Amino acid sequence: MTGTSTPEGANAAQIAYWNDRAAVTWTTMQERLDALFAPITAVALQAAAPTPGEHVIDVGCGCGGTLIELARLVGPNGRAIGLDVSGPMSARARERLAQAGLTNAQVITGDASAHGLPAGQTDLLFSRFGVMFFDDPVAAFTSLRKPLRPGGRLLCAVWRPFADNPWFRVPMEAARPLIPPQPPVDPHAPGPFAFADGDRTLGILTSAGWQGAALVRHDVPMRIAAAGAVEEATDFALTMGPLGRLLREMPADAAVPVREAVRQALQPYDSPDGIILTGSIWLVSARA
Ligand SMILES: C[S@@+](CC[C@H](N)C(=O)[O-])C[C@H]1O[C@@H](n2cnc3c(N)ncnc32)[C@H](O)[C@@H]1O
Incomplete structure (x- = not known):
């Protein structure tokens, strides 16, 4: 696997997105996002239970937050x-x-669905929010x-439905009356909520030959x-x-009332521990 394109344009829209604007946002906000996702990383790594000496793959590893943790844990x-x-x-x-x-870890840039890695050598396939973007x-x-x-294991964290994720939903609902009407979204299209439908997610893994696929809900x-x-939360x-x-x-002038509506919607979540909203995930597990 070399470069960032695959034959016949597979995943082309997401490849473009993650090499353009999203890459700017995620690299700029990397420390903040790793801190925000820390409770999710903790439950996902506990469930994945990597042990010294294991070989692991981190799918859609992004800026490397979980890859670093995995490399430390496998030693x-x-x-x-x-x-x-x-x-x-x-x-x-x-x-x-x-x-x-860390010299026991490497990053390969390219489409994970066309990885070209050797067969039968990996103990754990892990991902924190990196598997929902395949066509x-x-x-x-x-x-x-x-x-x-x-018998090797899979452990992925994916978002549960938008409705159960106030940290996504509250700002979006506050903004909705003030933004242009949006076309209906295909709930299964590549994107953050593509694996939110648990039955569909289990069906994908079973159809792909994984055994004993299971989901556990975590609200964090x-x-x-x-x-x-x-203001910072806004x-x-x-x-x-x-x-x-x-x-x-x-x-810019149309964005001003949107900002004010989102600020007002977030205000009630201010507490002595911070501005905290719930995130809801599936931990998806299976065996090869
Ligand atoms: C939501 S971000 C999560 C990044 C990282 N796992 C984290 O938790 O910070 C999704 C990641 O998946 C990557 N991605 C999307 N489609 C991919 C594909 N087909 N192959 C490999 N990576 C992909 C993106 O580039 C991005 O880094």
Whole structure:
């Protein structure tokens, strides 16, 4: 696997997205996002239970937050490989591995569904929010099963439905009356909520040849800013994801009331522990 394109344009729209605007946002906000996702990283790594000497793959490793953790947990006799289609984000991950002095990990830039890794050598396929972006998820998960040894395990964190994720939903609902009407979204299209439908997710893995696929729901606190920092929380909500994209496309004067509506919607979540909204995920597990 070399470069960031695959034959016949598979995953082309997401490859473009993660090499353009999203790469700027995610590399700029990398420390903040790793802190925000810390409760999710903790439950996902506990469930994945990597042990010294294991070989692991981190799918869609982004700027390397979980890859670094995995490399530490498998230790010098283990190996961690990150796969990511974003050139800028995988470059950041490599820098961070070097800074951490981790020589048992590497990042391969390219489409994870066309990885070309050797068969049967990996103990654990892990991902924190890196598997929901494939045009053909059954084909991708069939391909991603191949590097696993028989009985090797899969553990992925994916978002549960939008309605159960106030940290996404509250700002979006506040903004909705003030933004142009949006076309209906295909709930299964590549994107953050593509694996939210649990039955469909289990079906994808089973069709891709994984055994014993299972889901566990976790609701976690997402601390989007410090106590009292409502302006900062508003900036964050207006930078990330679909709302950020919409705002960047709106004239500056039209964005002012959107910002005020989002600020007012976030205000009630201010507490002595920070501005905290719930995030809801599935931990998806299976065996090769
Ligand atoms: C939501 S970000 C998560 C990044 C990282 N796992 C984290 O938790 O910070 C999704 C990541 O998946 C990567 N990605 C999307 N489609 C991919 C593909 N087909 N192959 C490999 N990586 C992909 C993106 O480049 C991005 O880094």
